[in-house]
Amino acid sequence: MITFLWVIVVLISLSILAFVYRLVKGPSTPDRVIALDAIGVGLITLIGLISILFDTVFFLEVILLLAVLSFIGTVAFSKFTEKGEIIQRDRNS
Amino acid sequence: MKTNDLIIQTTTKLVFFIIFLFSIHIFFAGHYTPGGGFVGGLVMSSGIVLLMLAFDLKTVQDMLPINYTLITAIGLLIALFTAAGSIFFNVPFFTHVYDYFNLPLLGETSIHTAMFFDTGVYLVVVGVTMNIIQMIGGDE
Numbered sequence A: 001m002i003t004f005l006w007v008i009v010v011l012i013s014l015s016i017l018a019f020v021y022r023l024v025k026g027p028s029t030p031d032r033v034i035a036l037d038a039i040g041v042g043l044i045t046l047i048g049l050i051s052i053l054f055d056t057v058f059f060l061e062v063i064l065l066l067a068v069l070s071f072i073g074t075v076a077f078s079k080f081t082e083k084g085e086i087i088q089r090d091r092n093s
Numbered sequence B: 001m002k003t004n005d006l007i008i009q010t011t012t013k014l015v016f017f018i019i020f021l022f023s024i025h026i027f028f029a030g031h032y033t034p035g036g037g038f039v040g041g042l043v044m045s046s047g048i049v050l051l052m053l054a055f056d057l058k059t060v061q062d063m064l065p066i067n068y069t070l071i072t073a074i075g076l077l078i079a080l081f082t083a084a085g086s087i088f089f090n091v092p093f094f095t096h097v098y099d100y101f102n103l104p105l106l107g108e109t110s111i112h113t114a115m116f117f118d119t120g121v122y123l124v125v126v127g128v129t130m131n132i133i134q135m136i137g138g139d140e
Helices: A002-025 A029-053 A060-083 B006-031 B039-052 B057-063 B068-089 B115-137
Strands: B098-103 B108-112
Touching: A002 A029, A029 A060, A029 B098, A060 B006, A060 B039, B006 B039, B006 B115, B039 B057, B039 B115, B068 B115
Parallel strands: none
Antiparallel strands: B098 B108
């Protein structure tokens, strides 16, 4: 079981490397934003596996925190690429 | 050009309360598990930033009519009074005490004065972060 988990850790690390390749290479900005979002999901999975391997529950709050921050970061980036400003002063005027 | 951001606004109305409850949980769990006032305050302010992203600055100001400078000052005052309160009992500055109380809904709860200090940290972090973001984001 432990060997199986380590194999999955290696596989997810390789997939994060592939996302980093897309982050560096990606021709357009949305490619890079989606790569960053996917890196966030990969990190969440990695932290879950690491907390199983280290036999601790203290990392579980990090997972939720990282999910929240990744979501807000993606929303901010996509709003910047769509509208050019992140926080508008008055939307209805 | 007016855009219709229905999905992000509906998602925000749901997710904001999850972030809010998570912030409160991290704040209260800070004594025995990782977390505390600093992380809780940052999570709370990131939830308000999500509201600002989905709506706009004026709507959020109408939803939460909070003066964040005042919040910072109140947090600093709470921290200072918690630290200074120990002087009146002839013990050194910043001495903390704890005791067990029977609260109406929660039953027997241990209340530590470090929690009030942490409340001050929480309020200061929320106030300073939202002040910075409003000052940068609200500029025309």
